[in-house]
Amino acid sequence: MKITDVKLDVVRIPRETGFVCEHAFVRLLTDEGITGVGEMSDFSHLPKYALDAADLTVTLRRQLVGRDPHELSALNLELAGLFPETMYYYEKGTFIRCGVDMALHDLLAKSLGVNVSRLLGGRLRDKIKVCYPIFRHRSVSEVADNLAVVRSKLEQGFDVFRLYAGVNPDADEAFLDGVRSEFGSRVTIKSLDYSHLLDWKPALRITRRLAPYDVQLVESPAFRNDVEGLRNFRMAVDLPVSEHVWSFKQLSDMIRHDSVDLFNIALIFIGGFEAARKAAAAAEVAGKGVLIGTTQELGYGTAAQALLGGALANLNAVSDPTGPYVYTDDVSTEKVRYEDGYLLLPELAKPGIGVEIDWDKVERLKTEGFSWGDQELAQLQDRTRAAKPPGTSVIS
Ligand code: GAE
Ligand code: MG
Ligand code: MG
Secondary structure, X not given: OXXXXXXXXXXXXXXXXXXXXXXXXXXXXXXXXXXXXXXXXXXXXXXXXOOOHHHHHHHHHHHHOOOOOOOHHHHHXXXXXXXXXXXXXXXXXXXXXXXXXXXXHXXXXXXXXXXXXXXXXXXXXXXXXXXXXXXXXXXXHHHHHHHHHHHHHHHOOOOEEEEEOOOOHHHHHHHHHHHHHHHHHHOEEEEEEOOOOOOHHHHHHHHHHHHXXXXXXXXXXXXXXXXXXXHHHHHHOOOOEEEEOOOHHHHHXXXXXXXXXEEEEOHHHHOOHXXXXXHHHHHHHOOOEEEEOOXXXXXXXXXXXXXXXXXXXXXXXXXXXXXXXXXXXXXXXXXXXXXXXXXXXXXXXOOEOOOXXXXXXXXXXXXXXXXXXXXXXXXXXHOOOOOOOOOOOOOO
């Protein structure tokens, strides 16, 4: 089998918070008439510059056309050469590698007539427990709206939530207090996520204040790549600490420094199935657990994440993919299924990733290429619509 062409489509899809995200679908066409599809989800992260979609298409064609997709490892190595690790969480090159690796897996599984799970060593589970995100409070006035989010998502079956915290601890506490008094034991708070915005000491102080509200773990409580800060934090709290994995070097640093209890692994931030499985295996060998993180994928990317979660022996914390309930629209023909706060894997009988894309809808939603809107720094960090007029400083 040979790859004959590469296609790239960019779609813009708003969230319920009003924040708009750009995603790309990559298609690998072959001489056997089978097409592999990969999702490059949510490019709308810092740094605030946009890729050139036409140029990226040319690059991917140059690298992939004429190649046999069975050369999965060789192709991944070449892609890692073209889009190297930068030790940055939202490195766009990793998103590109993820989309291509996902499309290769989809292609190979379809050509074998099996689900991608078969390529990942089978399934250890058919569903993964997930939690719904509460985006960061900047003021106490936002608490009521976020309690309303908990109310409505609880009705949709989500009984575990995670809270982006640390910018306004009074608001964080008011929210947690509100959750406890209104929902009691019906709602669990999985984590406080500081998103690397704080040094470990202020993160520790805020955690001591908020931990009595029964949170299960703390995520990203130190500046990016500060593996010693993470360890200092971890040694000072009883709660498990998790951190995202965005490069093999960073992963190995965290293992060597015994910085965390849990590695947060998402296909998009590590570069696809092959890289994610290596990262999860390294964690397993080091005696660490993993959870499946998210950038908030569309339905297709969410299904891919579910397949990864289904295959990991050391998945032992609540995971994060809830994109289909975060975005206001999608391009898959059927909605990915959630039940009682679990994300269900696509049926094993479905070949490839197991989710179909509605290409007419992609055609309707697609944009010329990547471009940035008028999002300000705090919006980009917090994934919400503008709280302050454009041009206002967010550094206090
Ligand atoms: O930090 C996290 O756990 C998030 O999922 C984080 O990566 C978010 O910024 C996410 C989003 O776009 O909401 O990517
Ligand atoms: Mg996080
Ligand atoms: Mg994201």
